Amino acid sequence: MLQDILITGLINSGVYALLAIGFSLIFGVARIVNIAHTAFYMLAAYCFYALLVTAKLDVLVAGILAIVAITALSLLCYKIIIEPVREHQAAVLIATIALATIFQELMQVGFGGHYLGIPSTIGGAFTIGGMSIPWQRVLIIVVAAAMLAATWWLLYRTRLGLAIRATANDREAATLMGMNADRVAMASVAISVALAAVAGVVVAPVFVVDPRMWLAPLVTMLAIVVLGGLGSLKGSLIGALTIGYVEAITVFAVPAGAYLKGAIALSIMIVVLLVRPEGLYGVAFEEER
Amino acid sequence: MYLLRRAWANLKNEILVLPSRVLVALWVLGLALLPVVWPDPYILRIVTMTCLFAIFAASWDLLAGFAGQVSFGHALNFGTGAYASALLAQNLGLSPWITVWVGALVALVIGLATGWLCLRLRGSYLSLATLALPIIVIGVLFAFPNFSGGELGISGLRRLTTSPVGNYAIAAIAMLVSVFAMWLIADSKFGLVLHAIRDDEVAARASGINTTRYKLAVFMLSALFAGVSGALYSHFLRVAGPSTLEVALSFQAVIWGIFGGAATIYGPVAAVFLLYPFTEWLGNFERLSELRLLIFAVTVLVILLFMPRGMVSWVRDKIESVCPRCKARNGAWRRECRLCGAGLHGAFAPARRAP
Numbered sequence A: 001m002l003q004d005i006l007i008t009g010l011i012n013s014g015v016y017a018l019l020a021i022g023f024s025l026i027f028g029v030a031r032i033v034n035i036a037h038t039a040f041y042m043l044a045a046y047c048f049y050a051l052l053v054t055a056k057l058d059v060l061v062a063g064i065l066a067i068v069a070i071t072a073l074s075l076l077c078y079k080i081i082i083e084p085v086r087e088h089q090a091a092v093l094i095a096t097i098a099l100a101t102i103f104q105e106l107m108q109v110g111f112g113g114h115y116l117g118i119p120s121t122i123g124g125a126f127t128i129g130g131m132s133i134p135w136q137r138v139l140i141i142v143v144a145a146a147m148l149a150a151t152w153w154l155l156y157r158t159r160l161g162l163a164i165r166a167t168a169n170d171r172e173a174a175t176l177m178g179m180n181a182d183r184v185a186m187a188s189v190a191i192s193v194a195l196a197a198v199a200g201v202v203v204a205p206v207f208v209v210d211p212r213m214w215l216a217p218l219v220t221m222l223a224i225v226v227l228g229g230l231g232s233l234k235g236s237l238i239g240a241l242t243i244g245y246v247e248a249i250t251v252f253a254v255p256a257g258a259y260l261k262g263a264i265a266l267s268i269m270i271v272v273l274l275v276r277p278e279g280l281y282g283v284a285f286e287e288e289r
Numbered sequence B: 001m002y003l004l005r006r007a008w009a010n011l012k013n014e015i016l017v018l019p020s021r022v023l024v025a026l027w028v029l030g031l032a033l034l035p036v037v038w039p040d041p042y043i044l045r046i047v048t049m050t051c052l053f054a055i056f057a058a059s060w061d062l063l064a065g066f067a068g069q070v071s072f073g074h075a076l077n078f079g080t081g082a083y084a085s086a087l088l089a090q091n092l093g094l095s096p097w098i099t100v101w102v103g104a105l106v107a108l109v110i111g112l113a114t115g116w117l118c119l120r121l122r123g124s125y126l127s128l129a130t131l132a133l134p135i136i137v138i139g140v141l142f143a144f145p146n147f148s149g150g151e152l153g154i155s156g157l158r159r160l161t162t163s164p165v166g167n168y169a170i171a172a173i174a175m176l177v178s179v180f181a182m183w184l185i186a187d188s189k190f191g192l193v194l195h196a197i198r199d200d201e202v203a204a205r206a207s208g209i210n211t212t213r214y215k216l217a218v219f220m221l222s223a224l225f226a227g228v229s230g231a232l233y234s235h236f237l238r239v240a241g242p243s244t245l246e247v248a249l250s251f252q253a254v255i256w257g258i259f260g261g262a263a264t265i266y267g268p269v270a271a272v273f274l275l276y277p278f279t280e281w282l283g284n285f286e287r288l289s290e291l292r293l294l295i296f297a298v299t300v301l302v303i304l305l306f307m308p309r310g311m312v313s314w315v316r317d318k319i320e321s322v323c324p325r326c327k328a329r330n331g332a333w334r335r336e337c338r339l340c341g342a343g344l345h346g347a348f349a350p351a352r353r354a355p
Helices: A002-030 A037-054 A059-085 A089-111 A135-157 A159-169 A171-176 A181-203 A215-228 A233-253 A257-275 B002-015 B019-037 B041-066 B075-091 B096-118 B123-143 B164-187 B189-199 B201-206 B211-237 B247-260 B266-282 B289-306 B311-319
Strands: A125-128 A131-134 B320-322 B329-331
Touching: A002 A037, A002 A135, A002 A159, A002 A181, A002 A215, A002 A233, A037 A059, A037 A089, A037 A181, A037 A215, A059 A089, A059 A181, A059 B289, A089 B247, A089 B289, A125 A135, A131 A135, A135 A159, A135 A181, A135 A233, A159 A171, A159 A181, A171 A181, A215 A233, A215 A257, A215 B123, A215 B247, A233 A257, A257 B123, B002 B019, B019 B041, B019 B164, B019 B311, B041 B164, B041 B189, B041 B211, B041 B247, B041 B266, B075 B096, B075 B123, B075 B211, B075 B247, B096 B123, B096 B211, B123 B247, B164 B189, B164 B211, B164 B266, B189 B201, B189 B211, B201 B211, B247 B266, B247 B289, B247 B311, B266 B289, B266 B311, B311 B320
Parallel strands: none
Antiparallel strands: A125 A131, B320 B329
16 A cells, blocks of 8 residues: 555656746746646647557657647637737636637547547556556656746756746736847747646546546646746745645545545645745745736 | 605616616616516526626636736635525534525635635635635545435535526526625725735735724625525526536636626626626527537637626727716716716816805
8 A cells, every 4th residue: 555655656746846937937937827727638648649549650759749739729729819808817717717618529529429438558567665656757856847847947957937936926027128028928838838738648547537537637737836836936836735635645545535524635725825825935026016 | 755756866867877887787687576577487598597607707806806816716715605594404404594595604714724725825826726616626525425425426405496487587596696796895894905916916005994893704705695595506507516616616706707897796796797608598499509619719819809807898998988087987988077077088168166
């Protein structure tokens, strides 16, 4: 049971971290609460399914194509739908909710509402310390770690990353320093959705794919982001590890845990918020008047 | 005769002068005449549901639009109202006429607790934390299926009355009373304080307003109305299930509220009265019923792109204009203000001399 907890927790945390960091990035740079974030994760899983099972492409090609296609789609959505109503926060909010609903319904119409399974893309298992872990699950952990490292590199070692962090910190000052805030926002949307799409593609063979698969991770992801502090990437990572492991422990160690895992994870978030209203690593935003 | 003449004068001078008031009067008249003119049970059922959701949407607006506490978990109050009323009716065998009130009171207490939790949170943190609350409650309900009925919920409740017209009348009266009550609250000094809290809480506190007390009060009021609608809903459908606590329902409230126009009360109500029958009507078509959520979302999105401040606010700005001097509203066709005679539309009009 202990090994189960360790491995499941690590997988959960990896997926959640990919989602939460992307969400945090968009929120930090563009102040958009993107409810459709996990809908892109769902779309990536469907896209991967279509390319792999229906079009019978190679695994690697299908995965990369799916990620690129979904990222391009997100930029299109941002340009057409979010950009025109950017000043109206409430409108942006329900635009993203409506977008997520649209994606869900489109997938429901296109693929049917039932669960779709994707065959394992790599077989075999990896044995460590007397327990075997399917390579498929190891892949999730490895990809998540690699993507997180890449994101860190992008944000802290490149000029684009510097611009993104500067814009997140103070949009006006960044604009005055000659950064194109709109283009930076576009870049962060692309990065963030790409991370979600990667998560969707790697989990698709392990979890089942269905049109409502975006709701559960959405709530968990929001809890993680709030727990860690909105807009803080370090906070999102630590939040993801906390919630990932809490869920794993509840599922394996508590009776009726499968029902309670969400409730316990969210209760932890609320307790943290009561103690620190701006989350673990959140900076208390100045009143934006 | 005097009373009649006075009523006519009131009607003429207070209602007929403004197109928006005429619309509201027509709407109330329509609701009252519906069971006489068109007593089709299916139509009555849809309008009953519309009325209940209208209370729910308006109560969200009171909390989010006026006080700025944008809750993403408003279904919590709806669901606790529904479950509390259903549990009491089922386990103690009480009449629904009593349990609806108790359900609303339970929702009020839960609203107070939510408000207390959310006192220190603001902005997006508040939205996302409130989103979590109904999901926690669902988790707990699922973990104790003997008590809560699990995924099926509590079914076999009694209705308030047996006839469709009776149920419709109860829902419509409850809706009119609650919505007008909320409108009065929002228009009163209390509503003004809520505006102040939303726009600048620090400044409101500096002006000597006990913002904590006001915020708790608005959380309780909003929860009370949402609880009434939830309790009535469960007795109307004769089942209180987990769908009353779903994220989708919370989002639905947000969509109605913002689509209609936040901080207006009548906006969300109008949005429910347009959108809910619209989606039901789409369900009538064989081929469209699968697509109806899709059509709903696309409609909301497209309308929002053109009217980002909400549909009702947009329409109201088209048919009415605000007097630049005394801030009274006027029909868009008038060239001068009906109260102070100042010119509208920037055109100069000499002030009328008092006779």
